[in-house]
Amino acid sequence: MTDPCASERDGDLVVLGGGPAGLAAAATAAEDGLRVLLLDSTPWLGGPIWRPGPGATPPRVAQRWLARADSAGVTIWPQATAFAACPPDVLHVERGRDVCRVRWKQMILAVGAHELFLPFPGWTLPNVMGAGGLQLLVKSGWPVRGRRVVVAGTGPLLLAVAAYLVRQGAHVSDILEQASWSALAQFASRLAWLAPSKLWQAATLQTRLLRTRYRPGCWPVAAHGADRLDAVTFTDGTRRWTRDCDVLACAFGLVPQLRWPGLLHCRLTPRGVWVDDYQRTSCDRVWAAGEITGLGGVDLALVEGQIAGHAAAGNNLAAARWFARRARLQRFAAQLDRCFQLRTELRFLPTPETVVCRCEDVTWRAIEACSDVRAAKLYTRCGMGSCQGRICQTALQFLQNWSADHVRPPAAPVRVGSLAGADQEHADAERTELP
Amino acid sequence: MSTRASDIRCEIAIVGGGIVGAACAAEFAAEGCRVVVLERGIAAGEATSAGMGHLVVLDDSPAQLALTVYARRLWHALLPQLPADAEVDVCGTLWVAESDEEMALVERKRDVLAGGGVAAEVLAVDELRRAEPQLRAGLAGGLRVPDDAVIYPPTVTRLLLARAADAGAQLRTRVAVRHVEGDGRVHLADGSRVQADLVLNAAGTGAPALSPAAPIRPRKGHLVITDRYPGWVHHQLIELGYLRSTQAAAGESVAFNIQPRRTGQLLIGSSRQFDAETSDVEMRVVAKMVQRAREYLPGVEALSALRIWTGFRAATPDKLPLIGPSPEQPRVWLAAGHEGLGITTCLATARLLRDRWRGHASEIDAAPYLPQRFTAAGGSLA
Numbered sequence: 001m002t003d004p005c006a007s008e009r010d011g012d013l014v015v016l017g018g019g020p021a022g023l024a025a026a027a028t029a030a031e032d033g034l035r036v037l038l039l040d041s042t043p044w045l046g047g048p049i050w051r052p053g054p055g056a057t058p059p060r061v062a063q064r065w066l067a068r069a070d071s072a073g074v075t076i077w078p079q080a081t082a083f084a085a086c087p088p089d090v091l092h093v094e095r096g097r098d099v100c101r102v103r104w105k106q107m108i109l110a111v112g113a114h115e116l117f118l119p120f121p122g123w124t125l126p127n128v129m130g131a132g133g134l135q136l137l138v139k140s141g142w143p144v145r146g147r148r149v150v151v152a153g154t155g156p157l158l159l160a161v162a163a164y165l166v167r168q169g170a171h172v173s174d175i176l177e178q179a180s181w182s183a184l185a186q187f188a189s190r191l192a193w194l195a196p197s198k199l200w201q202a203a204t205l206q207t208r209l210l211r212t213r214y215r216p217g218c219w220p221v222a223a224h225g226a227d228r229l230d231a232v233t234f235t236d237g238t239r240r241w242t243r244d245c246d247v248l249a250c251a252f253g254l255v256p257q258l259r260w261p262g263l264l265h266c267r268l269t270p271r272g273v274w275v276d277d278y279q280r281t282s283c284d285r286v287w288a289a290g291e292i293t294g295l296g297g298v299d300l301a302l303v304e305g306q307i308a309g310h311a312a313a314g315n316n317l318a319a320a321r322w323f324a325r326r327a328r329l330q331r332f333a334a335q336l337d338r339c340f341q342l343r344t345e346l347r348f349l350p351t352p353e354t355v356v357c358r359c360e361d362v363t364w365r366a367i368e369a370c371s372d373v374r375a376a377k378l379y380t381r382c383g384m385g386s387c388q389g390r391i392c393q394t395a396l397q398f399l400q401n402w403s404a405d406h407v408r409p410p411a412a413p414v415r416v417g418s419l420a421g422a423d424q425e426h427a428d429a430e431r432t433e434l435p
Numbered sequence: 436m437s438t439r440a441s442d443i444r445c446e447i448a449i450v451g452g453g454i455v456g457a458a459c460a461a462e463f464a465a466e467g468c469r470v471v472v473l474e475r476g477i478a479a480g481e482a483t484s485a486g487m488g489h490l491v492v493l494d495d496s497p498a499q500l501a502l503t504v505y506a507r508r509l510w511h512a513l514l515p516q517l518p519a520d521a522e523v524d525v526c527g528t529l530w531v532a533e534s535d536e537e538m539a540l541v542e543r544k545r546d547v548l549a550g551g552g553v554a555a556e557v558l559a560v561d562e563l564r565r566a567e568p569q570l571r572a573g574l575a576g577g578l579r580v581p582d583d584a585v586i587y588p589p590t591v592t593r594l595l596l597a598r599a600a601d602a603g604a605q606l607r608t609r610v611a612v613r614h615v616e617g618d619g620r621v622h623l624a625d626g627s628r629v630q631a632d633l634v635l636n637a638a639g640t641g642a643p644a645l646s647p648a649a650p651i652r653p654r655k656g657h658l659v660i661t662d663r664y665p666g667w668v669h670h671q672l673i674e675l676g677y678l679r680s681t682q683a684a685a686g687e688s689v690a691f692n693i694q695p696r697r698t699g700q701l702l703i704g705s706s707r708q709f710d711a712e713t714s715d716v717e718m719r720v721v722a723k724m725v726q727r728a729r730e731y732l733p734g735v736e737a738l739s740a741l742r743i744w745t746g747f748r749a750a751t752p753d754k755l756p757l758i759g760p761s762p763e764q765p766r767v768w769l770a771a772g773h774e775g776l777g778i779t780t781c782l783a784t785a786r787l788l789r790d791r792w793r794g795h796a797s798e799i800d801a802a803p804y805l806p807q808r809f810t811a812a813g814g815s816l817a
Contacts, residue, residue: 372477379590381698386739408744414740416736416739417736419740
């Protein structure tokens with residue numbers, strides 16, 4: 001076939017997501033003998049964490065996994081968005097202007113996590129952004145040199161982001177860590193025997209050297225500016241400060257991407273997708289690895305990916321060899337979770353006028369009057385816009401304790417034309433095998 | 436039968452908090468009746484929110500024309516009072532003719548509508564192109580019905596219920612009705628009861644569960660919504676063959692039907708399926724529907740699709756709603772079976788029922804919508 005996309009394909013194993021977990025899963029399963037197709041919706045493999053800037057090369061660990069996937073014969077489709085599974089064993093995949101169907105026998109979900117945004121007055125101003133998004137923006141050339149930046153949120157990521165921004169020439173005046181001193185001290189005391197890497201230490205060292213003010217027990221309450229950000233007001237619960245700045249980078253944590261698990265009706269836990277020891281989900285022939293099973297960072301994602309890859313290939317013995325290391329990393333993740341749990345005060349940041357759903361301009365006042373997520377969607381259109389609730393529904397899970405509404409295809413926005421291409425009869429004549 | 440402390444007494448118990456139940460609640464409450472609305476989920480949570488929100492005159496039969504014309508007149512009295520979140524847009528309907536044969540039908544449709552007092556304007560090929568430049572070349576023409584409109588049904592339903600509440604009506608959500616007796620007793624799933632002088636069964640596809648002889652079958656539909664493209668199309672666009680699709684008695688059919696929302700988003704429809712097993716989105720049906728839309732609007736392909744959903748219409752064998760006494764239950768009246776037209780016709784349904792309750796003559800002949808038409812014809816309702 002000259003056009004691989006106007007067709008249907010068969011694969012033993014389809015891996016959704018080409019971040020660390022997906023790459024490790026795909027390479028491992030292929031090394032165990034499966035024919036593997038790896039789909040990622042972005043042009044790069046490695047996920048946001050391993051994405052290099054323009055002209056830069058991916059980190060060495062990323063290169064190693066890419067090489068393993070390559071030599072094991074993994075078929076890789078970048079810029080391929082899987083958007084539906086209907087009938088359940090047929091994936092509908094958009095690739096640029098083409099659409100194709102992939103019949104899968106086994107699937108590994110490794111679609112990662114997205115940033116949690118918390119609404120507060122002024123959070124919709126230009127230059128108030130997610131720390132992860134800002135990092136990607138800077139990597140793709142957005143000039144941050146000379147800009148005054150405040151970093152706010154929680155967790156070790158704050159320090160990593162601040163250190164990165166400083167290296168790029170930004171003036172990071174303050175780091176607002178919402179966790180208290182005592183929580184941090186507790187975390188630090190356990191770090192000695194739990195830490196999987198030196199990330200924390202290195203980042204702390206860097207920021208201290210650069211005289212950025214690190215402020216535990218502080219959080220932003222308002223961002224100010226007419227058409228873009230001029231200043232941010234933050235508090236420690238009693239006092240308030242206002243700091244002039246050009247950019248406010250927020251990192252209140254990550255949230256598992258649950259659209260695909262939702263589409264497949266995988267059982268969930270409060271942390272993410274439920275999996276057994278072998279990373280098997282409650283869905284037949286579907287495994288999950290990485291952040292969607294609960295946030296744990298890149299080291300845990302790699303281990304889970306390898307377990308899922310081995311298990312999908314029926315190599316349970318090899319999978320089990322990783323159990324001890326996974327348990328250790330999970331203990332560390334649980335420790336992080338406990339220490340950097342979001343404080344209750346953050347639920348009370350939005351005022352009645354604060355826009356919570358940016359796509360549909362829905363205010364906190366309108367949402368507070370609703371009984372649940374479905375009522376909010378119907379009566380206020382909250383979450384019905386172009387991001388399909390990725391931002392506001394996630395925030396509302398924290399603010400209101402609302403559970404997510406059920407998921408319907410497409411899993412991500414696709415061209416209307418891609419829906420037309422999903423006709424069964426039309427493409428049945430042109431079936432090809434995976435290479 | 437003894438009454439219990441937990442029992443509620445009222446004049447009118449309305450089962451179903453969709454737009455039909457809400458319209459009835461507003462109408463009867465405004466008359467001074469003590470009204471209780473019983474909704475198993477949340478208001479407007481089912482077919483009302485799954486549909487397009489098109490206020491449209493249809494002429495499948497003289498009775499359908501009379502009902503939709505009457506209803507649209509009632510809507511035009513209400514529309515100016517609706518708040519911004521009702522997303523009112525009097526964009527008109529543009530019926531699109533594919534061929535010269537269909538153009539002949541356009542002329543006939545214009546005359547039928549004129550007979551019902553409905554303004555409509557035949558558009559020649561070039562006028563059609565000017566009115567909607569996104570339509571493909573080679574179409575034959577169209578018929579513009581300028582007074583048709585679009586609303587956002589969930590917020591309008593809430594508004595109607597708020598009006599009913601202001602007039603003293605009680606709304607109870609998340610209460611399932613288990614059983615309705617012919618003498619006006621309503622048994623709720625929580626064990627309590629409502630004793631009413633009259634029960635209005637406005638439960639849509641759920642109506643036969645309470646009035647078993649009501650000849651209603653669920654008819655599944657799919658809709659796709661896009662990102663915002665303000666001004667991309669200007670009218671609700673429907674293929675002239677649309678009524679053929681609604682008439683197909685069995686199986687599944689699709690028709691080109693696209694609606695611009697006030698937000699700039701586009702709703703792409705429509706599909707009709709009897710005997711669908713689940714509410715799951717079926718990509719096979721979506722594909723057919725989008726292919727049909729593409730035949731009229733080639734550019735639709737490049738737009739971004741955000742969401743797809745399904746809903747179930749309450750369909751009757753003759754495409755007319757069931758409005759009036761249930762033949763088997765003396766104190767139960769039906770307000771159901773509107774298929775895809777409940778948004779349009781709800782105000783007329785409520786008015787007809789109120790007139791009947793008060794013993795007034797109605798503005799239009801209510802006979803074609805009486806549920807007894809099915810008993811008279813064949814003895815058995817189903």
